[in-house]
Amino acid sequence: MDVTEIRGALAQSRSLPHGRVRTERLEMLAAAAKVGPDRSLEGTVLLELAKAYTQGGERDLVPGAYARLLRIYDDFPAELGAIAHSVHWYLKWMTWGLIENPAVPLPTTYRWLDELENRYRQQGYSARPVLALRSNLARELGHHENAARLLDAAMAAPRDGMSDCDACERNEWGANRARAGDDEGALAQWWPVLDGERRCSEQPHRVLAHALLPLVRTGRAVRARNAHLTGYPLVRNTPDLRHSVAEHIEFCALTGNEARGLEILAEHAAWLTDRGADAAARLSFTAGVSVLLRRLEIRGLGALSVGAGTVHSVRADLDIEIGELSDRFDARNGSTIVGARVAARLAQQPLLEHLPLGLRNTLPRHARPLPAATVPAQVTAAAERKAEALRLADLAAARLIDQPEVAERHLRQALSIGAAVLPAEHLARLSSQLVMVMSGQPGREFALADAALDAVARWERISEADAVHLTFVAARAFHRAGQHGEAAALFEQPIAAGKTPYPPAEMAVLRRQYAESLRRLGRFRSAAEQFVEAARLVQDDPERIELQADLAWAAATALENCDEDDRALAAYLRAAQLWGALGRVGSRARCLRSAAWVQMWSRDVESDERPWQATMRGLLTELEQLADTAPSPEVANEIAHTRSQLADMRREVGDPPDA
Numbered sequence: 100m101d102v103t104e105i106r107g108a109l110a111q112s113r114s115l116p117h118g119r120v121r122t123e124r125l126e127m128l129a130a131a132a133k134v135g136p137d138r139s140l141e142g143t144v145l146l147e148l149a150k151a152y153t154q155g156g157e158r159d160l161v162p163g164a165y166a167r168l169l170r171i172y173d174d175f176p177a178e179l180g181a182i183a184h185s186v187h188w189y190l191k192w193m194t195w196g197l198i199e200n201p202a203v204p205l206p207t208t209y210r211w212l213d214e215l216e217n218r219y220r221q222q223g224y225s226a227r228p229v230l231a232l233r234s235n236l237a238r239e240l241g242h243h244e245n246a247a248r249l250l251d252a253a254m255a256a257p258r259d260g261m262s263d264c265d266a267c268e269r270n271e272w273g274a275n276r277a278r279a280g281d282d283e284g285a286l287a288q289w290w291p292v293l294d295g296e297r298r299c300s301e302q303p304h305r306v307l308a309h310a311l312l313p314l315v316r317t318g319r320a321v322r323a324r325n326a327h328l329t330g331y332p333l334v335r336n337t338p339d340l341r342h343s344v345a346e347h348i349e350f351c352a353l354t355g356n357e358a359r360g361l362e363i364l365a366e367h368a369a370w371l372t373d374r375g376a377d378a379a380a381r382l383s384f385t386a387g388v389s390v391l392l393r394r395l396e397i398r399g400l401g402a403l404s405v406g407a408g409t410v411h412s413v414r415a416d417l418d419i420e421i422g423e424l425s426d427r428f429d430a431r432n433g434s435t436i437v438g439a440r441v442a443a444r445l446a447q448q449p450l451l452e453h454l455p456l457g458l459r460n461t462l463p464r465h466a467r468p469l470p471a472a473t474v475p476a477q478v479t480a481a482a483e484r485k486a487e488a489l490r491l492a493d494l495a496a497a498r499l500i501d502q503p504e505v506a507e508r509h510l511r512q513a514l515s516i517g518a519a520v521l522p523a524e525h526l527a528r529l530s531s532q533l534v535m536v537m538s539g540q541p542g543r544e545f546a547l548a549d550a551a552l553d554a555v556a557r558w559e560r561i562s563e564a565d566a567v568h569l570t571f572v573a574a575r576a577f578h579r580a581g582q583h584g585e586a587a588a589l590f591e592q593p594i595a596a597g598k599t600p601y602p603p604a605e606m607a608v609l610r611r612q613y614a615e616s617l618r619r620l621g622r623f624r625s626a627a628e629q630f631v632e633a634a635r636l637v638q639d640d641p642e643r644i645e646l647q648a649d650l651a652w653a654a655a656t657a658l659e660n661c662d663e664d665d666r667a668l669a670a671y672l673r674a675a676q677l678w679g680a681l682g683r684v685g686s687r688a689r690c691l692r693s694a695a696w697v698q699m700w701s702r703d704v705e706s707d708e709r710p711w712q713a714t715m716r717g718l719l720t721e722l723e724q725l726a727d728t729a730p731s732p733e734v735a736n737e738i739a740h741t742r743s744q745l746a747d748m749r750r751e752v753g754d755p756p757d758a
Contacts, residue, residue: 100131102140109144117154118338125151129164138175139182142168146185149193154339158196158377162203162211165193183222187261190215191228198236199379201427208236219261227256228263231271241436243279250275266292266302274309282313293326304333308343311350315450321549323350324454329584331363332591341370342380345387349444352391355453357398358462360391361405368406371413374420382424385417386441392417393445400462421445455552457570458592461559481520488517492529495536503536510536524561530554531565534572544580548573567598575612583616590616604643607633611650614657623660630654631670648677652690659693664701668694684725688737691718692744699748709752715745 100108105128112128115121125148132141145168152160172179172186179186194215197208216229234249250272262268273288291297292306307330314323331347334340344367351360370376370384392414395403401411408416421441428437495509510533517526534554537547551573558565574589590613593599599606614629634650637643655670671694678687691714698711722738 100128100135102135102137105132105135105140105144109147112147117151119155122148122151122155122157122160137178138171139178142171142175142179142182142186145171146182146189149189153189153192153196158380159200159202161193161196165190184260187218187222187224190218191232191261194232195235196377198232198239199377201378201424201431203431205431205433212236224261225257225259227253227258228261230256231263231268234275235271238275238278239437240432241434241440243275246275247279264297264299264302266297266299266306269297270302270306270309273306277309277313282317285313286310286317293322304330304337304340305343308334308340308346311346312353312450315350315354315454320354320451320454321545323354324456324552325582325585327351327456328588329582332584332588335363335366338370338376339380341367341376342383342387344370345384349387349390349447351456352394353447353449354451354456355449356456356459357391357394357400358459359456361395361403361462362459364388364391364405371406371417378424378427382421382428382437382441385421385424386444389414389417389421389445390447394449395462398462403463453556455556457552457555457573457589458566458596458598459559484516485520488513488521491516495529495532499532499536503539507533507536523557527554527557527561527565530557531569534569538572544576545582548576548580548582548585551576563598564600567593567600571600571609575609578612578616583619586616587613587620587622603636604640604646607636607643607646607650610636611653614653618653618657618660623657624663627654627657627661627663627666630657644677644681648674648681648683648686651677652686655690655693659697664697668697668701671697684722685733685737688718688722688741691715692741695744695748699751711748712745715741715748719745 108124108128112121112124115124125144129141129144129148132144135141145164149161149164149168152158152164168186169190172183176183194208194211197203197211212229212233215232216226219226219229230249230253234246234253237243237246237249254272263271269288269292273285276282276284276288286293289306289310292303293310295303307326310326311323311330314320314326327347327350330343334343334347344363348360348363351357351363364371371388374381376384392405392410395401395410396414401409401414403410405413422438425438425441429435491509491513495506495513498506498509510529514526514529514533517529521529530550531554534547534551537543537550540547551569555566555569555573558569570589570593574586577583577586577589590609594610594613601609610629610633614626614633617623617626617629630650630653634647634654637646637650640647651670651674655667655674658664658667658670671690675687675690675694678690695711695714695718698714702708702711719738719741722734722741726734726738
């Protein structure tokens, strides 16, 4: 391959998903660039290869590529000057990979840390990231006092262009605290990320997963649930974040959501047998999965199918692999710290009996009784508790309309007192009444969502329709509160399962809310699909023209954001047609102008055709005619906007000013 061919193939490789196909392509290009004349190109390919190894879960292979890259950089500094910053930036990530690689002896890791420190000093960079990496190594070795000392030094060192962003630094700072057993200290570092004040392309993905169990252990179960609902969609499709997926599985196992954990595991069944991932990621993933499998075995469900085997057989295989991986780390470290840490993780007991997460796949009944120690003791004076719960429920029923606050208090008391003595359906109905009472009180979206999810948990084994309805209630409450991660996760559960309990028009409104949450999360393609489906539901309803127009417009915007220009153009034109039928001049004009911009940006630069110009001139003619027959400030304003944007378009394509 010549230089031009390599550059073209390199550009194409960047569009491939991270994984073996991408890395194999880059390995081939690296071999081709090695025998070519362009050292800058070879360095660029090697840098891309190192990143691909990292993001594809093959960090074990990074050192070889990076050692070659550094040799070229040292021999040809002028040729590689353009990528000097990237070379030093990814050197620290490669060094982090060595820390987590049991195949690399500790002296070699320390030598690379020294190499990193020397190179940073020569370039005038701060020691902050180097000290942070030394702290991470001490943490992994169980030297928590030294890790804390080094971390303090890192935090005191100045920030510069080689420092990680604040969100990523806080991820590691919190991990240091958590590894030392300090949940509150970890959360103190993570709060700015958890609260959305600090974020980047890597965060809050990892922090949300790390924080799940510390949140539960510190009594913040609702925050933990929100972290799961928001965080899992961020990591579910990323091989390099399989350790985060495992943390979500582990969280489900320890909060009474084993069925949800199995559902997540089923999405990643291929990872069960994928031993190509680097050792640290593999150990973290298998340990998290084993926490779930052990919980299922304790519940008598060892015969359930998992991947290509059963809960029992897969757990047995993973136990062997976990032992081997732990032994490799301990042999390198000269200690038993990793084995002990993993054993403690596997031995964890449930933190909650059940934390409602929305709809879930229900596990089969126990194949054998639970051990006696886990069977709840019988509650004493039971008849009296039942009578009191029923009395409170009656009081609540009498106050549902005129005194909702009083009714809510009585219902909460009835649910608390009657939890162990009232029939399951009775408790479920009281939960639904509580949701109804709260739904009429503005500004209580978070409490409403929490109550609705509790009600879902009670209805699941009794009425699927009620459980689905209440899941949507919770999703809508989160949507109104601006908690779009939680809202999208809950909307997805019944919709993905094909549960559509409402008439078409109501489902269209619901899907629009789902789509709006997806759009707020930057998931434009998924948002567009929901807007389009919502529009389809009401496309033949003459009473819903305004809703059709609104949905078409929203779909067009989302489609444009994910570069679906042809579909976006069609949706803009459809929306403009519908707004025109309703006599909505301003909305129609805005849709047509947006359509023209799409036509212009997606045009073939070699073509003389100018459909955007025809669209804009047609709109101008329409508005000017309207100004003659029915003048108004709105029409005049739209004419001015259209003329201004047409002038902008002409400048974009290099036309002279239009007199």
